[in-house]
Amino acid sequence: MSESPPPYFDAAAVTRLLAPAAAVEALADVLREGLDPESCPPRSAVSVPAGELLLMPAAAGSWAGVKIAGVAPGNAALGLPRITGSYLLLDGATLQPRALLDGAALTALRTPAVSALAVRHLTSEERPLRVVLFGSGPQAYGHVDALLAVRKLASVTVVARDPGRAAALAGHVRGIGVPEVRTGTAEEVAEADLVVCCTTAREPLFDGRRVAPGAVVVAVGSHEPDARETDTALVRRSEVWVEARAAALREAGDLLIPEAEGAIGPGHLTGTLADLVRGPALPPPGPAPRLFKSVGMAWQDLAVAVAVHRAATG
Template sequence: MNAHPPELLHLGAADIARLLPPEAAADAIVAALRGGLDPEECPPRTQVPVPAGQLLLMPAAAGGHAGVKIAGVAPANPARGLPRITGGYLLLDGRTLVPLALLDGAALTALRTPAVSAVALRHLAAHDTRHAVIFGAGPQAYGHLEAVLAERPLTRVTVVSRRTESAEALAAHARALGPDARAGTPGDVAGADLVLCCTTAREPLFDGRLVPDHATVIAVGSHEPHVRETDTVLVRRSAVYVEARTAARREAGDIVVPETEGAVGRDHTRGTLAELVTGRSGPTAGCPQLFKSVGMAWEDLVVAAAVHSAATTGRGRET
């Protein structure tokens, strides 16, 4: 007798936000890493140039599921009032490869990237972190603000953006969530406990000499080897952590550029996310902690599976 495949769930941005809060997404990442998932074995993303920008293909399989994200990166979209990141995620049963769910790719990305940062922050940022400086005012900046507030008791937020109105809007949103917040300048990193880089910048955003030794810096905005948000000075000063060494060497310009310049060696990276989670690595005293992520397919898979589980078991945020 032929089995009937399950009905394909369609989970939009509102569904994803309702079903899985940032801290639950971070917990799913931690559980996968503690369960033995090895990010070093994750397939690399495929990048295809197209007239509007790039198409990114990101497949992965682990933990009873498989999946693939097809993401579009359209740099001109924000000027049209459209999201820069588009696309969808197809979640499959790992044993049969039967499709289970189709998720909004932009919403999934906006959830999983802050979740990964939150996991790094749990292990690297001081518990008394109070002042965060956020570079950028797009979806990732909003997502990171919510994720960080779930992990650390921020009392002050400074937003740095090329567009004053965007910075003011995010600052107003932050104030509504509790912390005092305002628009600022790159020099405000001198008083930061936490610096979040969530931009499309192709050159360093601030002077790395200004970052205090006790601060944690999280950079998520780029996945190209010649593009970076942090400068060589900061990388050289910092204890550096990444999602996976293989991915960082391919795509993390923040690290690749200083290595190419000869400013740091290939052994400069102190640890990976998996090593932090499993206790094989930890923060280094006396210098800034820098976590650089490029976004990996296993992260999308883990968070998509958690969203699907919440949808099919009736779990989700309280409303």
């Protein structure tokens, strides 16, 4: 007698079952429990006519899983999501399937949760944050929700190429209770406590010299060695935090390009997300900005997928 197929959690189910705050805690928990992101298998990337296929496997504790994602730049013109894919969650001991999840929804949940976990440790709780947000796609929406799970926001300024999409995002943020929301320009990073970059840009979005002392910049938009959202000036003057040193030095163009220019060396990295979660609290921000560069890692998908499954099954 054949086993019944594993449950499928579509995008709506993933969003309904796990709130951003719970996703943040799922990531923090696996790091507190000793997971080593440095040992996480690297992602495999294969070029295909429509874009790129990504394979991201991971195993930890009693679980394993793999995300198969597609990055299709031409989808936007067709009214389709740029990121596609599925996540297969497996029993760690037998590798038997336990669930299938919508991969795009999982990515849209876990990437902002990673950023929010870093922001919780890199910023001060003393006052609400003034945010400049680059981007107007699903990650931009997700980042606002995740940031609100860890910090109060005084204002959000949306900077995006498409004025209509920027206005739509600003309206959404206004509707969920942020006191001051508007669209703006890249020059306004000078007034921000937190700058969030979640775009498809391949060149720097703003002049890093304008970022205020003690401000935090989060960059999540690329995982390619020749693409970046931040410039050399910002990287050189910042404390730099990453998910894992190996992944950052393999994939993060924001860091690899300045290194190739001779502006920084590998020792320029201050620390990792695990250091932030496990270590003592950081002192208040000093004169240097703090940059968190994320490339996205398979252990994060696994942690959030397990949390979704547990929420569904009790």
